[in-house]
Amino acid sequence: MEQIKQHKCHGGTLSYYTHQSQETGTPMRFSLFTPPEEIKTGGYLIFLSGLTCTEDNFTTKAGAYKKAAELGMSILVPDTSPRGKDVPDDENYWLGQGAGFYIDATQAPWAKNFRMESYLIKELLPACETHFDLDATKKSIMGHSMGGHGALTLYFKYPQKFVSCSALAPLVAPTQVSWGRDVFKAYLGEDEELWAPHDATECVQRSACADTNKTILIDQGMDDEFLRVSLKPELFETACQNAGQDLMLRRHVGYDHSYFFIQSFINDHLDWHKKMADL
Amino acid sequence: MEQIKQHKCHGGTLSYYTHQSQETGTPMRFSLFTPPEEIKTGGYLIFLSGLTCTEDNFTTKAGAYKKAAELGMSILVPDTSPRGKDVPDDENYWLGQGAGFYIDATQAPWAKNFRMESYLIKELLPACETHFDLDATKKSIMGHSMGGHGALTLYFKYPQKFVSCSALAPLVAPTQVSWGRDVFKAYLGEDEELWAPHDATECVQRSACADTNKTILIDQGMDDEFLRVSLKPELFETACQNAGQDLMLRRHVGYDHSYFFIQSFINDHLDWHKKMADL
Numbered sequence: 001m002e003q004i005k006q007h008k009c010h011g012g013t014l015s016y017y018t019h020q021s022q023e024t025g026t027p028m029r030f031s032l033f034t035p036p037e038e039i040k041t042g043g044y045l046i047f048l049s050g051l052t053c054t055e056d057n058f059t060t061k062a063g064a065y066k067k068a069a070e071l072g073m074s075i076l077v078p079d080t081s082p083r084g085k086d087v088p089d090d091e092n093y094w095l096g097q098g099a100g101f102y103i104d105a106t107q108a109p110w111a112k113n114f115r116m117e118s119y120l121i122k123e124l125l126p127a128c129e130t131h132f133d134l135d136a137t138k139k140s141i142m143g144h145s146m147g148g149h150g151a152l153t154l155y156f157k158y159p160q161k162f163v164s165c166s167a168l169a170p171l172v173a174p175t176q177v178s179w180g181r182d183v184f185k186a187y188l189g190e191d192e193e194l195w196a197p198h199d200a201t202e203c204v205q206r207s208a209c210a211d212t213n214k215t216i217l218i219d220q221g222m223d224d225e226f227l228r229v230s231l232k233p234e235l236f237e238t239a240c241q242n243a244g245q246d247l248m249l250r251r252h253v254g255y256d257h258s259y260f261f262i263q264s265f266i267n268d269h270l271d272w273h274k275k276m277a278d279l
Numbered sequence: 280m281e282q283i284k285q286h287k288c289h290g291g292t293l294s295y296y297t298h299q300s301q302e303t304g305t306p307m308r309f310s311l312f313t314p315p316e317e318i319k320t321g322g323y324l325i326f327l328s329g330l331t332c333t334e335d336n337f338t339t340k341a342g343a344y345k346k347a348a349e350l351g352m353s354i355l356v357p358d359t360s361p362r363g364k365d366v367p368d369d370e371n372y373w374l375g376q377g378a379g380f381y382i383d384a385t386q387a388p389w390a391k392n393f394r395m396e397s398y399l400i401k402e403l404l405p406a407c408e409t410h411f412d413l414d415a416t417k418k419s420i421m422g423h424s425m426g427g428h429g430a431l432t433l434y435f436k437y438p439q440k441f442v443s444c445s446a447l448a449p450l451v452a453p454t455q456v457s458w459g460r461d462v463f464k465a466y467l468g469e470d471e472e473l474w475a476p477h478d479a480t481e482c483v484q485r486s487a488c489a490d491t492n493k494t495i496l497i498d499q500g501m502d503d504e505f506l507r508v509s510l511k512p513e514l515f516e517t518a519c520q521n522a523g524q525d526l527m528l529r530r531h532v533g534y535d536h537s538y539f540f541i542q543s544f545i546n547d548h549l550d551w552h553k554k555m556a557d558l
Contacts, residue, residue, distance in 0.1 A: 007539035008502070014539055060538065063342030066546075223287070259339065260286035260293050267345075 010069035011036040023119040024082035031059040033075045042135030043277045044074035050145030052098045055079045061259035067267045071274045082113040094179050102150030103198050105187035140273035142166040152200035164276030166217035166269045172236035173201040204239040215246035217272050219265045221255025289348035290315040302398040303361035310338040312354045321414030322556045323353035329424030331377045334358045340538040346546045350553045361392040373458050381429030382477050384466035419552035421445040431479035443555030445496035445548045451515035452480040483518040494525040496551050498544045500534025
């Protein structure tokens with residue numbers, strides 16, 4: 001791992017790294033905040049970002065590190081896809097570079113590089129736990145928008161790996177959104193049965209989460225420009241009710257999809273994950 | 280004034296505006312945060328940004344609005360210069376667009392547009408006070424780097440206008456820095472006597488501030504890459520000691536010049552200005 005930049009921040013350390021990924025076949029970047037050493041608990045939160053984002057958006061805009069420093073919590077922010085001139089891309093911002101969807105693509109031309117699920121679970125998280133002395137038993141996951149989809153689905157796929165999950169304005173049902181269907185067709189092929197494990201609402205409907213059933217926290221702005229056509233939190237809410245999955249879905253009047261929404265509620269999420277990790 | 284964007288943030292409102300400036304002869308942009316209406320005191324803080332910045336850097340990266348919302352404080356963030364294809368510029372980032380230095384240039388080709396002092400004092404602040412119902416008697420000023428220079432010198436030039444002044448890693452003595460001298464020569468001409476009112480250390484040495492003598496708060500990171508060659512806070516510190524100007528200069532081990540430094544100490548500055556405004 002090569003450190004690109006390091007900044008002291010709220011008594012802790014914010015660093016950017018690059019490393020060569022075997023899963024994506026490309027260099028991958030991430031940022032890591034670690035709190036002041038004397039109060040570092042070892043626990044950490046993975047924040048997955050939305051479409052078009054890099055590891056830098058949350059890092060510079062979320063205003064999360066004051067609270068993280070107070071809680072002794074580390075925060076790991078990966079990039080949203082492999083990148084580079086030899087990596088496939090698409091003219092639509094919801095497919096290709098900046099739009100990895102935190103899944104392993106199976107279809108050409110994406111399958112070779114777009115392996116974000118395996119990259120995160122098999123490569124980045126274990127590497128960071130070893131390299132930065134993070135506690136694998138106190139690992140939480142959250143995300144925004146496409147990253148909320150990533151956080152929810154990875155939580156359902158690997159229920160033993162994460163102590164808690166939350167999301168801000170997540171994409172909860174990509175298979176019920178027209179551009180989400182286009183993405184899954186491109187990455188996963190025509191057989192819709194193979195899409196289900198990568199759709200949080202489908203996961204809950206199939207009770208993939210029944211063995212953990214810890215409460216999931218979701219915040220959603222009611223002036224979010226993507227709310228009605230793409231995000232549709234009511235689909236996930238109904239599925240959770242039917243499946244007996246505890247969900248705290250908070251609707252916030254006037255808030256949109258931006259980082260001004262994220263910064264307004266991020267502290268609640270950090271407190272939430274800290275509490276869940278300490279249970 | 281034309282509103283470009285508006286976001287709900289921490290219960291308040293963050294908005295971007297553009298308006299046509301008579302002073303600069305160009306459209307000018309700024310951002311304004313206003314706290315939740317029920318706790319809005321009317322007081323406001325002007326934040327002046329550093330070289331290369333627009334109105335967007337502080338707005339998105341400083342993490343200041345949670346505290347501002349709690350304090351009932353509004354925050355106004357202007358751009359750092361006039362901009363546009365018909366506005367003069369320079370290949371050096373410390374001169375021209377993005378580098379207005381918060382002064383009125385007197386020399387060609389800068390004099391026509393680069394009137395940031397008059398723009399702020401005669402135009403933007405009065406306009407905002409009227410348009411957004413801000414309290415002209417509870418007005419504070421602060422800045423970062425070149426914006427720290429701007430905050431200090433405008434505070435000394437207009438001691439009755441501002442209730443308090445603070446700075447993060449300010450440029451305190453531009454006339455003692457080689458590239459600062461180049462800037463002043465370009466904007467103000469060869470006569471160095473005319474530079475003095477625009478150099479905070481010179482202002483204090485000439486006791487321009489003796490009639491107010493409220494404590495000034497400055498935070499400085501000791502790993503700041505510009506500390507030794509350009510910022511030189513010890514020059515201002517000595518001048519303040521000699522002139523009897525109260526100064527609280529805090530030196531912070533390990534912090535650099537970035538917004539990770541700014542976000543680490545911004546809350547202290549907001550608390551400080553609130554306290555000074557309430558005196």
